[in-house]
Amino acid sequence: EPEVTQTPSHQVTQMGQEVILRCVPISNHLYFYWYRQILGQKVEFLVSFYNNEISEKSEIFDDQFSVERPDGSNFTLKIRSTKLEDSAMYFCASTPGQGGKNEQFFGPGTRLTVL
């Protein structure tokens, strides 16, 4: 069964460094999302992406964040200058976006640790 994949599973970085988290959404899905979950807290929406542009973004998704679909399969989240509070689990999700159902399928996540 098709699934969303994410790499790396765990990333450790120094404060101020740039990180790129990678996702491969399910083939033929049209909408892509990034979420984060700080340890012990709720899963929070960051951004949605459709037709090669951002559709919606939350207040968390500030200028330090960017997303890109560099080719036909990958979907990336870049954090330009990481802060300690960016430490979290980052989840990518995708949905077909057709037929009205919009069930979102999540990847296994990337655990980001900022030191």
Add this chain to the structure above:
Amino acid sequence: KQEVTQIPAALSVPEGENLVLNCSFTDSAIYNLQWFRQDPGKGLTSLLLIQSSQREQTSGRLNASLDKSSGRSTLYIAASQPGDSATYLCATQEGDSGGGADGLTFGKGTHLIIQP
């Protein structure tokens, strides 16, 4: 702004029992509601999605209901098994942009333990 609340925060029951997890949301103008399962340190597994026009969905031993007007959903698990132990998350999707573009708003989850 949508707020999603899940009660109880934690639940421990003996194997074989039927149980109900509750989810409430403040803004009834949702596009759909989705239930997930999350195992420790893992991603989210979609269990059921209920569209705003539906009242319930069933998958195996799971049944989810939706009462949009009162802002409530329940997840019913029949004949619970130790393998059902996980955190169960409820999430709503608003319909401002036809549903597809909107992110999900999550509750904090119910941590479920099924005792063998």
